[in-house]
Amino acid sequence: MSSSLFLHFRPRRVPKDALRFTLTWGLGGMAALMIVQQLLTGLLLGFFYEPVPVRAYESVQHIQNSIFLGDLVRSMHHWTGHFLVVVIALHLLRIFFNGAFYPPRRRNWLVGLAMGVLILTANFSGYLLPWDQLSYWAVTIATSMLSYVPLIGSSLQEIMRGGPEVGAATLQLFYSIHTTFVPVSLFLLMGYHFWFVRKAGGILVPKRKQSGETEKSTSVPAIPELLVREMAFAALVTCCILLFSMFIDAPLGNMANPELTPPTVKAPWYFLGAQELLLHVPPIFAICFLPLSIGLFLTLLPFTRQKDGKPTTLIKTLFITGALFMLILTITGIWFRGQGMTLVMPW
Amino acid sequence: MVPGAGDDVGDAMVEPPSRRRFLTNIWAGLGVVALLQFLAGAAFFLTSGRKRTGKKSAPLLEAGLVGDFPTGSVTLIRKGNLYLTRLEDGGFLAISKKCTHLGCAVPWMAERKQFECPCHASIFDITGDVIKAPAPRALDLYPVTINRDMITIDTSNPLRRSGFTPEQVIYPEERG
Numbered sequence: 001m002s003s004s005l006f007l008h009f010r011p012r013r014v015p016k017d018a019l020r021f022t023l024t025w026g027l028g029g030m031a032a033l034m035i036v037q038q039l040l041t042g043l044l045l046g047f048f049y050e051p052v053p054v055r056a057y058e059s060v061q062h063i064q065n066s067i068f069l070g071d072l073v074r075s076m077h078h079w080t081g082h083f084l085v086v087v088i089a090l091h092l093l094r095i096f097f098n099g100a101f102y103p104p105r106r107r108n109w110l111v112g113l114a115m116g117v118l119i120l121t122a123n124f125s126g127y128l129l130p131w132d133q134l135s136y137w138a139v140t141i142a143t144s145m146l147s148y149v150p151l152i153g154s155s156l157q158e159i160m161r162g163g164p165e166v167g168a169a170t171l172q173l174f175y176s177i178h179t180t181f182v183p184v185s186l187f188l189l190m191g192y193h194f195w196f197v198r199k200a201g202g203i204l205v206p207k208r209k210q211s212g213e214t215e216k217s218t219s220v221p222a223i224p225e226l227l228v229r230e231m232a233f234a235a236l237v238t239c240c241i242l243l244f245s246m247f248i249d250a251p252l253g254n255m256a257n258p259e260l261t262p263p264t265v266k267a268p269w270y271f272l273g274a275q276e277l278l279l280h281v282p283p284i285f286a287i288c289f290l291p292l293s294i295g296l297f298l299t300l301l302p303f304t305r306q307k308d309g310k311p312t313t314l315i316k317t318l319f320i321t322g323a324l325f326m327l328i329l330t331i332t333g334i335w336f337r338g339q340g341m342t343l344v345m346p347w
Numbered sequence: 348m349v350p351g352a353g354d355d356v357g358d359a360m361v362e363p364p365s366r367r368r369f370l371t372n373i374w375a376g377l378g379v380v381a382l383l384q385f386l387a388g389a390a391f392f393l394t395s396g397r398k399r400t401g402k403k404s405a406p407l408l409e410a411g412l413v414g415d416f417p418t419g420s421v422t423l424i425r426k427g428n429l430y431l432t433r434l435e436d437g438g439f440l441a442i443s444k445k446c447t448h449l450g451c452a453v454p455w456m457a458e459r460k461q462f463e464c465p466c467h468a469s470i471f472d473i474t475g476d477v478i479k480a481p482a483p484r485a486l487d488l489y490p491v492t493i494n495r496d497m498i499t500i501d502t503s504n505p506l507r508r509s510g511f512t513p514e515q516v517i518y519p520e521e522r523g
C-alpha cells in the first residue's frame with residue numbers, strides 16, 4: 001500500500017538522467033522535507049507556546065528549559081526555518097539556470113514564487129514569536145521600513161502591526177499568520193507544485209549536446225531507483241539538521257523591552273540587503289522600487305524569449321548581476337556591520 | 348437534448364458549446380463575486396477588531412511642575428515613552444523616543460548632550476533635530492501645554508516635523 005501511495009506522487013518509471021544528483025542537487029525535495037519537518041516541530045511547539053506578550057517569552061523559556069527535548073525541537077524549528085530560505089533561493093537559481101520555467105512549466109514557476117513569498121512570510125512572522133529583545137526590535141525595524149512606501153506606507157505599517165506599535169495585537173496577528181495562514185496555503189500550493197511537475201512530464205532533463213538518442217530513452221523503475229535515492233537523501237539532510245541543532249542552540253535573548261533598544265540589532269538577515277541599501281540610496285528606492293522590480297522581473301521571467309530552452313544572454317546577465325548585487329549587500333549587512341551600523345571586519 | 352433547454356433549441360443545435368460556455372462564465376463570475384464578498388467581509392472583520400483593541404487610555408499626560416525640570420535638562424517620561432526637554436532659555440519640548448529612521452528607541456547621552464540611536468547611529472541634538480543621518484527628519488514632537496505651572500503632554504498623536512524651529516518651543520506663562 002505504501003508503494004502505491006508513493007506512485008501517486010511519482011511516476012512508475014523515470015528517465016535515468018533525471019536521477020543524476022547534480023541535475024537538481026536535491027533542492028526541491030530538500031525544501032519539501034524541511035517544510036514537513038517545520039510542520040511537525042511547529043506542531044509540538046504549539047502545544048506549549050502562548051501568543052501573549054510576556055507569557056510568550058516565558059513559555060519559550062519553559063519549552064527550552066523544562067520540556068523533554070524542548071530545546072532540541074525549538075532549535076530544529078529555528079534553524080530549519082533559516083536553512084529553508086537558503087534552500088529555496090538555491091532551488092530558484094537551479095530552476096533558472098536549467099531554464100525550467102518556460103512553458104509548460106510557466107505556471108509552476110509562478111506557483112513556486114508564491115510559495116517563496118509564503119516561506120519568507122512564515123520566517124518573518126516566526127521571528128517575533130519568542131518575544132525577546134531581538135525579535136521585538138528586528139520586527140520593529142522591519143515594519144518601520146514599510147513606512148517609507150509612498151502614500152500608503154503608514155497605513156501598511158499599521159496593518160502589519162495591528163496598531164501603531166509592535167505589541168500584543170502584532171503578536172497575535174503574526175501568530176495566526178505563522179500557524180494557520182502560511183501552513184494551509186503552503187500545503188495547498190505544494191500539492192499543486194508537485195502535480196504540475198508530473199503534468200509537465202517530470203523534472204526537466206536538459207538535452208546533452210553530444211549524447212546520442214539511446215541514452216535519452218533509458219528509463220528505470222521509480223521503485224526502488226528513485227525511492228531509495230530520495231529516502232537516503234532525506235535521511236542525510238535530517239541527520240545534518242539534527243546534528244546542527246544538537247550542537248547549536250537557537251538563541252533566546254532577554255525579554256522584549258519596548259523602552260530599550262539593544263546596542264546591536266538588525267532586521268532578519270534576508271532583509272539586510274534592503275536595510276543595507278537603505279543606508280546608501282533614498283528610501284523609496286530601497287523599500288519600494290527594488291522589491292517591486294525584483295518581483296516583477298521574476299514574475300515576467302517565464303514570458304521572455306528563450307534560446308534552446310535557456311534564457312537569453314541579456315536575461316542571464318540581468319539575473320546574475322541582480323543576484324550578486326543582493327548577495328553582496330546581504331553579506332555586508334550580516335557580517336560587516338557592527339554596533340551603530342559602522343563597517344567592521346568580522347574577524 | 349439537455350432538459351430545460353426549450354426556447355433556444357436552434358442556437359444550441361448550431362453552436363453547442365456557446366451555451367455551456369455562457370453557463371461556465373456565469374459560474375466563474377459568481378465565483379469571483381463570492382470571493383470578493385469573502386475578502387470584503389474579512390477586511391471589515393479584521394479592521395473592526397483592530398479599532399476596539401487599539402484604543403488607548405488617557406492621552407493627556409501630566410508630566411509635572413515647571414520647577415521640577417532644570418534648564419538644559421532632558422527627562423525621560425516613562426509613561427508616555429518620550430522625553431521632556433527643557434532648553435537653556437527655559438522653553439519645553441516633548442520629544443518622541445522613536446527614531447525617525449526605523450523606529451528604534453533613542454537613548455539620551457547626557458555626557459555628550461545628544462540622542463544617539465543604537466541601531467543605525469543617527470544622532471539628534473537636544474531639540475531632536477538631526478545632527479547625523481540616516482534619520483530623515485527630526486524626532487517627532489508631542490503637543491505641550493503649560494497651565495498654572497503644570498506641564499501636560501498630549502500623547503495621542505505625535506507631530507511630524509522636518510527640523511527644529513523656535514516656534515515649536517513652549518514657554519511657561521510668565522514669559523508669555
